[in-house]
Amino acid sequence: MSINFKNELYRGIVTENPIFRIVLGMCPTLATSTSAMNALGMGVSVIAVLTCSNMVISMLRNVIPDKVRIPAFIVVIATFVTVVDLLIAAFIPPLYEALGIFIPLIVVNCIILGRAEAYAAKNPVLPSIVDGIVMGIGFTLSLTMLGAMREFLSAGMIFGYAIAPFKHQFILMILAPGAFITLGLVLAGINFIQNKES
Amino acid sequence: MMKRGSSDLKLLVVLTVFSAVSGLLLALVNDVTKDRIAMVKVIKQQKALLEVVEPFDTCETETLLNDPFDPVEAFTCKKAGAVTGIAVKISSRLLSAEEMKKLNLSDSLKQPQAYGDPIKMLVGFSPAGKISGISFLEHKETPGLGSNIEKKEFKANYAGAMVEGKKWSVKKDGGDVEQLTAATITSRAVTASVVKAIEIYKNKAKSLNIIK
Amino acid sequence: MLSSLLSIFIVSALFNNVIMAQFLGTCPFLGVSKSIETASGMGLAVIFVMVLANIITYFVQLLLIWAKVEYLQTLAFILVIAGLVQMVEIMLKKLSPGLYKSLGIYLPLITTNCAVLGIALLAIKKNYGLLESVVYSFATAFGFLVAIVLFAGIREQMKYSTIPRSMEGFPIALITTGIMALAFMGFAGFKLPF
Numbered sequence: 001m002s003i004n005f006k007n008e009l010y011r012g013i014v015t016e017n018p019i020f021r022i023v024l025g026m027c028p029t030l031a032t033s034t035s036a037m038n039a040l041g042m043g044v045s046v047i048a049v050l051t052c053s054n055m056v057i058s059m060l061r062n063v064i065p066d067k068v069r070i071p072a073f074i075v076v077i078a079t080f081v082t083v084v085d086l087l088i089a090a091f092i093p094p095l096y097e098a099l100g101i102f103i104p105l106i107v108v109n110c111i112i113l114g115r116a117e118a119y120a121a122k123n124p125v126l127p128s129i130v131d132g133i134v135m136g137i138g139f140t141l142s143l144t145m146l147g148a149m150r151e152f153l154s155a156g157m158i159f160g161y162a163i164a165p166f167k168h169q170f171i172l173m174i175l176a177p178g179a180f181i182t183l184g185l186v187l188a189g190i191n192f193i194q195n196k197e198s
Numbered sequence: 199m200m201k202r203g204s205s206d207l208k209l210l211v212v213l214t215v216f217s218a219v220s221g222l223l224l225a226l227v228n229d230v231t232k233d234r235i236a237m238v239k240v241i242k243q244q245k246a247l248l249e250v251v252e253p254f255d256t257c258e259t260e261t262l263l264n265d266p267f268d269p270v271e272a273f274t275c276k277k278a279g280a281v282t283g284i285a286v287k288i289s290s291r292l293l294s295a296e297e298m299k300k301l302n303l304s305d306s307l308k309q310p311q312a313y314g315d316p317i318k319m320l321v322g323f324s325p326a327g328k329i330s331g332i333s334f335l336e337h338k339e340t341p342g343l344g345s346n347i348e349k350k351e352f353k354a355n356y357a358g359a360m361v362e363g364k365k366w367s368v369k370k371d372g373g374d375v376e377q378l379t380a381a382t383i384t385s386r387a388v389t390a391s392v393v394k395a396i397e398i399y400k401n402k403a404k405s406l407n408i409i410k
Numbered sequence: 411m412l413s414s415l416l417s418i419f420i421v422s423a424l425f426n427n428v429i430m431a432q433f434l435g436t437c438p439f440l441g442v443s444k445s446i447e448t449a450s451g452m453g454l455a456v457i458f459v460m461v462l463a464n465i466i467t468y469f470v471q472l473l474l475i476w477a478k479v480e481y482l483q484t485l486a487f488i489l490v491i492a493g494l495v496q497m498v499e500i501m502l503k504k505l506s507p508g509l510y511k512s513l514g515i516y517l518p519l520i521t522t523n524c525a526v527l528g529i530a531l532l533a534i535k536k537n538y539g540l541l542e543s544v545v546y547s548f549a550t551a552f553g554f555l556v557a558i559v560l561f562a563g564i565r566e567q568m569k570y571s572t573i574p575r576s577m578e579g580f581p582i583a584l585i586t587t588g589i590m591a592l593a594f595m596g597f598a599g600f601k602l603p604f
Binding site for chain 3: 023026027030071074075082086101108109110177178179181183185187188189192195
């Protein structure tokens with residue numbers, strides 16, 4: 001069977017976007033979207049964990065007894081999360097400090113267990129890897145977009161570069177209320193466009 | 199019954215194998231990364247030290263209060279054998295009476311707390327008794343309010359001042375430290391920690407015969 | 411000692427509310443807050459599991475340090491929490507069917523509640539002792555209960571209001587949470603009397 005990567009990518013970014021469509025993995029979405037850079041770092045970590053765990057779970061899908069399915073998945077996921085955690089601590093220390101406990105918390109990110117259960121446990125290895133990559137990309141793009149929006153609204157910058165023509169500070173946007181309100185408005189906007197189309 | 203027993207055994211075997219493989223893999227990755235992680239920490243500390251004391255060749259570390267996450271440490275920095283500065287690593291954490299005694303600090307010192315986790319900082323002193331610099335290693339204060347402790351203007355409250363030259367409490371409490379707007383509690387916590395650092399510096403300097 | 415425990419309690423329940431300031435446990439917060447009844451059930455179940463989880467992970471951490479394998483922390487903690495939730499479920503079913511009926515359905519949802527793992531990891535990071543860790547986890551879970559019950563109350567009222575079609579469901583829930591978070595920020599201005 002051949003996989004149409006372009007179609008799959010469309011599925012991950014648009015039709016089944018983990019954040020905007022399925023609304024999964026709220027904690028890291030809200031907590032790490034304080035700036036575009038943090039969001040991108042978190043997104044890339046999730047892509048790595050999701051792709052690896054999807055691959056391994058799909059490889060072992062016939063070995064794992066149904067009864068201990070969930071604990072077995074958790075072991076696989078937690079292993080890759082720890083690997084990513086150690087690698088970031090060693091090679092990208094500033095990111096490690098910015099993300100803090102949200103790296104180990106990737107373990108309980110519903111997206112990862114969700115994809116393992118809904119896709120990797122039922123499909124062959126190659127499609128599962130592709131699923132991990134496209135879903136991860138969908139997550140990363142949406143997260144980075146939110147991060148960029150909040151960074152722009154709070155300080156007029158994106159990725160640390162001043163974009164706004166004037167200097168301003170709107171601290172609320174990087175604080176907790178800003179996170180909830182921004183995501184709420186973005187979701188409302190998506191609903192609005194969708195309602196108009198149909 | 200028999201069948202159930204054997205399938206339970208299979209579950210156990212599968213989970214054990216999973217955990218064992220995972221443990222092995224992690225041990226491997228840990229082995230590869232652990233030296234680098236340790237090095238990252240050392241580099242970070244070296245950078246912070248250079249920020250708060252005069253240039254040096256080597257720094258001797260003395261752990262005054264052992265704690266896996268938040269130790270209190272004194273660094274004696276030397277250039278060509280002469281002491282160029284002393285730095286104290288301290289946090290705004292609430293120290294117990296026992297810990298205060300270990301550090302030779304008076305019980306009457308107030309220990310106001312910050313909002314977030316304890317603010318960790320490094321305070322540098324010159325041999326002449328001047329605060330040569332202050333650097334915040336870690337804090338979780340509100341961005342835009344309490345996080346302004348990182349600004350030069352706030353640090354200037356401490357850096358450059360003589361140890362005995364100021365009344366070390368915020369203006370609201372009758373001292374000489376200009377508190378941050380809308381972040382008095384953070385300013386109090388920092389100032390109280392600097393007071394502890396000053397006391398530790400004095401003890402250290404006395405033991406080195408730099409001051410009497 | 412007592413005042414430091416009290417300050418841990420107030421800070422973690424209100425100032426640093428687990429949902430409103432730390433974003434931990436947002437999924438169940440948005441998912442099970444349609445009515446006050448289910449919200450309080452979930453809140454109580456979280457208190458129960460979070461305190462137990464913190465006690466157990468405290469000892470697990472000691473074991474990990476003793477064996478010099480601290481890097482297995484994430485793996486060990488999540489397995490312990492998943493196992494704990496299963497055990498609580500089985501025991502509750504046998505010992506107290508009444509309690510099981512009211513809390514049982516929320517228990518499986520708690521394994522993926524990142525607040526439980528998050529608070530266990532944070533208690534270790536903050537270097538809390540056993541007693542402090544228990545107070546910390548209880549206070550945090552209590553903060554969760556307060557937040558989710560308040561939120562469910564608002565949502566029950568919202569059923570009777572007209573909401574623009576695009577705002578229905580998650581968008582309005584998130585914006586309401588945002589406004590609540592703003593209100594919770596007000597607590598940060600308080601000065602503790604001790």
